Amino acid sequence: MLARLVFTLLCVLVCILFYVIGFWRKKAGDAAFAAARTAIDEKERDQYCRLSVLAGNRNACRMFFFSHTDIYENHQPLKPYSFRGMKVTFYGYYYPARHEKLLSNRQRMFCHALFRFKDGEIHGVRFFKSCMEAQHLEEENLHVMFMPCSSREKYIRRFRRLDEYISTHCPQMTSGLNDVVITGTRESLHKMKGGKKRILKRNYSITGDVEGKNIVIVDDVMTTGQSVSEYKKEIERHGGRVTAAIFYGKTVEVPPLFLLRMHVLYIQVKCLLKTRKR
């Protein structure tokens, strides 16, 4: 009887202990995360962020990933790579708006610039030139085609300034802004369900003469790459040859949080061993 009572008491004590540890671990994680968000420089931000990850804070895991995107992503900005028969380059990483609070000032500014490009508020010439230079395409005879958007207004607003730039500053290139007619409106692609398996509703037709032309596609964001590859197929059905594609941003994909935690643990242990050796 007494043994059973002692056992029950011990179990209750252990539960209380776990609860208290969990409670303070969460508090410590939240505090470190708050410190990371208000840190004055990247180094301090990273240190607090790692502590918060170790204390189990999920947002800190995402923040850690965003600060080290280049380690996890297969492709780097302005480094061309092959994708479904095209050379692809992007200008920078795009972090979806829901993660805005976890970004550094530099990343936030980049995403704001991307949104302004999407809305036609900035011309995107620097992005265009940088990506074309990265692929050594500045001097090539190319026909530039723009990715059709959800409506005609958006399409013209977004790309008209690049169209002007190409017509006035790039004598060796031609702009295909008017090769496409947007026939109706469709939902924004990122709102469609189904990820890579979603069925894209085509709301445009190619009316310009693209036959035999060497084509580069320009778009704002690449996420799964499905829309650019469908557009490429459609252009090729009309006789064009799509050799390259450039994007203002490439959407990052957050890896499983568990992997991020393991990575942070590994880094912390390595740091600890290093300081003990000294």
Ligand SMILES: O=C(O)c1cc(=O)[nH]c(=O)n1[C@@H]1O[C@H](COP(=O)(O)O)[C@@H](O)[C@H]1O
């Ligand atoms: O404006 C969008 O629809 C959009 C928002 C967003 O957060 N991410 C995003 O990729 N898109 C659009 O989705 C298209 C790329 O999606 P994928 O086909 O998955 O590569 C581009 O035309 C983007 O404009």
